[in-house]
Amino acid sequence: MSDMSDTPDATAPPALEAVGVTKVFPGVIANAGVDLALRRGEVHALLGENGAGKSTLASILTGLYRPDAGELRMDGAPVTLKTPRDGLDRGIGMVHQHFRLVERFTVTENIALGDKRLPWRWSAAKVRTEVQQLAGRYRLPIDPDAIVGELSVGERQRVEIVKVLYRGAEVLLLDEPTAVLTPQEADALFVTMRALADDGRAVVFISHKLREVMAVSDVVTVMRDGAVVDAVRTTDTDPEALARAMVGRSVDLSTRWARAAPGEPVLKLAGLRLDAVDGRGRLEDIDLEVRAGEIVGVAGVAGNGQRELAETIAGLRRPDAGTVQVLHRDITGVRPSQARVAGLAYVPEDRLGTGLAPSLSVTENLQLTRSLPFLIDRRGGLAHATEVIERFDVRTTGPSAAVGTMSGGNAQKVLLARELDVRDGLTRAIVVAAPTRGLDVGATEFVRDLLDARRAEGCAILLISEDLDEVRALSDRIVVLSEGRIVLRRDAADAEVTELGLAMAGQAAPDDSPDEPSDEPSDNLGGPR
Amino acid sequence: MTGWLGRLRLEKRNAPGTGVLLLVPLVSVVAALLFGAVFLSLIGLAPVAVYREMLRVSYTTGYGVADTLVSATPLILTGLAAAIAFRFKLYNIGGEGQLYVGAIAASGAALAFGDRLTGPAAILLVIVAGALGGAVWIAVPALAKAWLGTSEIITSLLLNYVALFLMQYLIFGARTFWRDPESATFPQGARIPDATRLPTLGTTRVNLGLIVAVLAAVVLYLLLTRTRIGYRWRVFGDAPAAARYAGIPSRQVIVVVLLLSGALAGLAGATEVAGRAGRLDPTGLALNIGYNGIIVAALARYNPLAVIPVGLLLGGVLNAGPALQTLPGARVPVAISTMLTGAILLFALAGELFVRYRIRMRDPADVEQLAEQATTAVASPRAATGPEAEA
Numbered sequence: 001m002s003d004m005s006d007t008p009d010a011t012a013p014p015a016l017e018a019v020g021v022t023k024v025f026p027g028v029i030a031n032a033g034v035d036l037a038l039r040r041g042e043v044h045a046l047l048g049e050n051g052a053g054k055s056t057l058a059s060i061l062t063g064l065y066r067p068d069a070g071e072l073r074m075d076g077a078p079v080t081l082k083t084p085r086d087g088l089d090r091g092i093g094m095v096h097q098h099f100r101l102v103e104r105f106t107v108t109e110n111i112a113l114g115d116k117r118l119p120w121r122w123s124a125a126k127v128r129t130e131v132q133q134l135a136g137r138y139r140l141p142i143d144p145d146a147i148v149g150e151l152s153v154g155e156r157q158r159v160e161i162v163k164v165l166y167r168g169a170e171v172l173l174l175d176e177p178t179a180v181l182t183p184q185e186a187d188a189l190f191v192t193m194r195a196l197a198d199d200g201r202a203v204v205f206i207s208h209k210l211r212e213v214m215a216v217s218d219v220v221t222v223m224r225d226g227a228v229v230d231a232v233r234t235t236d237t238d239p240e241a242l243a244r245a246m247v248g249r250s251v252d253l254s255t256r257w258a259r260a261a262p263g264e265p266v267l268k269l270a271g272l273r274l275d276a277v278d279g280r281g282r283l284e285d286i287d288l289e290v291r292a293g294e295i296v297g298v299a300g301v302a303g304n305g306q307r308e309l310a311e312t313i314a315g316l317r318r319p320d321a322g323t324v325q326v327l328h329r330d331i332t333g334v335r336p337s338q339a340r341v342a343g344l345a346y347v348p349e350d351r352l353g354t355g356l357a358p359s360l361s362v363t364e365n366l367q368l369t370r371s372l373p374f375l376i377d378r379r380g381g382l383a384h385a386t387e388v389i390e391r392f393d394v395r396t397t398g399p400s401a402a403v404g405t406m407s408g409g410n411a412q413k414v415l416l417a418r419e420l421d422v423r424d425g426l427t428r429a430i431v432v433a434a435p436t437r438g439l440d441v442g443a444t445e446f447v448r449d450l451l452d453a454r455r456a457e458g459c460a461i462l463l464i465s466e467d468l469d470e471v472r473a474l475s476d477r478i479v480v481l482s483e484g485r486i487v488l489r490r491d492a493a494d495a496e497v498t499e500l501g502l503a504m505a506g507q508a509a510p511d512d513s514p515d516e517p518s519d520e521p522s523d524n525l526g527g528p529r
Numbered sequence: 530m531t532g533w534l535g536r537l538r539l540e541k542r543n544a545p546g547t548g549v550l551l552l553v554p555l556v557s558v559v560a561a562l563l564f565g566a567v568f569l570s571l572i573g574l575a576p577v578a579v580y581r582e583m584l585r586v587s588y589t590t591g592y593g594v595a596d597t598l599v600s601a602t603p604l605i606l607t608g609l610a611a612a613i614a615f616r617f618k619l620y621n622i623g624g625e626g627q628l629y630v631g632a633i634a635a636s637g638a639a640l641a642f643g644d645r646l647t648g649p650a651a652i653l654l655v656i657v658a659g660a661l662g663g664a665v666w667i668a669v670p671a672l673a674k675a676w677l678g679t680s681e682i683i684t685s686l687l688l689n690y691v692a693l694f695l696m697q698y699l700i701f702g703a704r705t706f707w708r709d710p711e712s713a714t715f716p717q718g719a720r721i722p723d724a725t726r727l728p729t730l731g732t733t734r735v736n737l738g739l740i741v742a743v744l745a746a747v748v749l750y751l752l753l754t755r756t757r758i759g760y761r762w763r764v765f766g767d768a769p770a771a772a773r774y775a776g777i778p779s780r781q782v783i784v785v786v787l788l789l790s791g792a793l794a795g796l797a798g799a800t801e802v803a804g805r806a807g808r809l810d811p812t813g814l815a816l817n818i819g820y821n822g823i824i825v826a827a828l829a830r831y832n833p834l835a836v837i838p839v840g841l842l843l844g845g846v847l848n849a850g851p852a853l854q855t856l857p858g859a860r861v862p863v864a865i866s867t868m869l870t871g872a873i874l875l876f877a878l879a880g881e882l883f884v885r886y887r888i889r890m891r892d893p894a895d896v897e898q899l900a901e902q903a904t905t906a907v908a909s910p911r912a913a914t915g916p917e918a919e920a
Contacts (some may be wrong), residue, residue: 316774
């Protein structure tokens with residue numbers, strides 16, 4: 001471990017400390033002798049891939065799990081946390097990635113919920129005042145009387161933060177808090193995190209996004225395979241070193257652009273319109289062309305029509321107006337199987353449940369979108385699965401393993417192997433939604449390599465994602481979808497995060513740029529590779 | 530950190546082995562027998578003697594085995610009916626009613642056309658009529674489920690009562706086509722022509738229905754595991770969204786699976802009419818064979834092949850009930866069979882826990898050792914990536 005003597009209050013014992021914490025699950029050592037010191041006044045980033053043990057450690061720190069070995073200390077004194085409530089009572093609060101709010105309750109009601117200090121007949125006004133004070137102090141703008149179900153994701157997150165603060169949390173753990181936010185919302189969250197630390201609280205930022213960790217944290221602890229592999233002050237490190245520590249080898253997650261000029265238009269959307277059902281799922285006047293050998297990224301905040309766009313193209317929804325063409329063939333509203341025959345592959349964002357059937361085997365899932373003979377060729381399927389497992393390095397017990405038992409990254413490999421491993425040469429257009437969501441750095445690199453390779457082979461790829469970093473990493477052109485409309489179109493080289501973020505938040509100037517750039521964006525061609 | 534209880538833990542099994550899958554039902558049966566023994570003792574009977582008698586009347590004598598096979602025949606068919614539907618999360622609770630309507634249709638067809646047919650054609654007639662009758666009875670719930678999203682549980686269940694009253698009306702309610710005009714004193718169904726009776730095997734009462742049931746199980750098993758149709762059904766049952774994504778027509782799957790389920794239950798009615806009773810016999814049919822099929826299917830884990838042995842087991846237990854009543858000197862209640870079947874199901878459902886999880890006692894020393902291994906593994910330059918499960 002590096003020297004941490006320049007911490008604001010290095011002499012004082014840490015607010016919360018894990019000493020030699022070990023947690024074993026069947027077949028997995030989730031935490032192996034982990035040491036972690038959370039000091040007041042610091043934002044402490046906990047960095048690691050999926051399965052590195054971050055969530056387990058967080059669960060131990062908050063009292064959800066008890067360590068099998070090692071101990072927790074608060075201000076130097078050993079403590080045993082029996083339940084999360086026990087942790088909360090001692091001032092350790094967690095903001096979960098998946099919010100735990102009652103949608104039909106107001107903000108104040110949600111915050112008061114489960115507070116045992118309140119009498120049977122509690123005074124909403126009193127809680128409300130306290131909520132407003134906390135919200136003002138830490139720049140967390142929320143309306144205490146709003147119904148939670150009507151709030152945006154970012155607002156709900158602020159409610160969760162205020163909720164743990166209201167309970168008197170001195171140590172705050174935020175689990176992947178930026179995953180659901182726009183860049184601007186993320187920046188606002190960083191300001192809040194800083195304010196909390198400055199106020200003498202210890203803040204833990206759990207993430208696998210290097211850029212954000214570099215931007216907000218004072219100290220970084222990197223975990224891999226259940227153990228701490230690096231613990232440094234943020235100023236003493238850089239993203240490359242962190243990535244190396246996290247993955248155990250060097251990785252290339254740099255931006256990649258097409259190396260050749262794109263060819264003819266392959267996927268063509270013209271005037272696509274989908275009318276709202278119950279005020280949701282609207283698409284309006286979508287005009288978009290994706291040419292052979294390019295990736296067009298669709299950015300946007302969740303719920304702005306991304307799923308509808310993907311499903312309309314893939315034949316799962318019939319548009320109310322407009323056309324979808326693959327290689328001049330009209331596939332508007334045809335069955336998904338016919339869209340596939342026309343050369344369209346679709347990787348849905350929901351892997352287990354839509355892209356894959358969880359309790360079916362790897363072999364069977366690889367056949368899901370293939371046309372099958374009446375009698376299934378079991379031996380051929382098994383051989384194909386064995387070969388895919390080998391070539392894509394899928395970690396599984398074998399071709400007969402149910403995909404639901406596999407990790408997200410490995411399940412995604414099975415899905416991509418089916419949809420993107422197109423050696424028959426028929427697939428010309430690919431719609432991929434959130435292909436690296438929830439994947440660790442190693443798997444992300446793998447998926448990006450694969451998409452890049454398909455682009456180089458001349459596939460037209462539409463990449464739909466709520467993760468702006470993901471969109472920016474691969475796309476040659478970027479469009480922003482907001483409330484079912486394309487509100488911004490930019491060449492990737494000219495796209496600025498601020499502008500994209502504002503457009504995602506629905507604050508952009510009207511889209512006035514032409515769909516296709518008149519001349520080739522030659523400055524793209526020599527993009528960093 | 531705590532006592533031994535604290536070290537007991539449930540571990541999720543990834544893929545339960547065949548051993549466990551077989552062991553759980555066997556243990557369930559033993560547990561149910563022990564459970565039943567408590568009750569038998571309480572009413573002053575010797576459990577061992579009662580169970581020995583059960584074995585005798587159902588499994589270890591020629592007559593007993595034949596009786597068990599006769600009882601098992603419709604159970605296997607209604608078991609298949611439930612298994613095929615429940616497996617794909619389509620809950621056809623209406624096997625009972627479909628069995629009645631199958632019996633009505635089979636006896637009706639036999640009475641109407643049986644005289645004019647001989648040999649295989651006559652037998653085929655009753656079998657097809659029974660299957661059609663069952664399918665017709667599930668048709669409305671199936672279509673309502675597919676197009677309106679109506680719960681098939683409620684609709685199929687309620688139709689059971691309609692079918693029961695319909696059947697009773699046909700024999701007891703009025704002078705209908707099904708009623709025997711000769712029997713003035715006690716109303717009963719008219720005898721179906723001999724040509725339409727299912728042939729018996731040798732000198733026993735075991736009839737062709739058993740072969741039909743076993744064949745149906747094998748065909749279903751092959752359909753589910755080896756064909757495109759079964760594959761699509763399995764995708765639908767596991768993940769309806771994935772089925773939609775893959776372009777599998779969900780409505781078609783719902784309707785076809787439910788119709789097939791109804792047809793199998795109707796077939797059970799046909800074998801009862803043409804095999805056992807030789808007439809539409811409302812009292813002899815209303816023995817909960819349809820509902821018991823659900824128990825059979827659950828114990829068989831919705832596997833068509835496993836339905837056969839489970840059907841034979843439960844057939845024997847149910848068959849023993851009435852036989853025990855006639856034991857000289859003992860007053861064994863007939864309900865003992867029903868209670869045992871219920872207990873077997875309950876223990877089997879509890880046993881599911883052991884199929885999915887294993888119980889382990891952990892030694893704290895192991896933990897230290899594992900932790901050490903982990904630390905050294907990570908410390909080495911290129912550590913092997915561990916399992917990616919994040920708890």
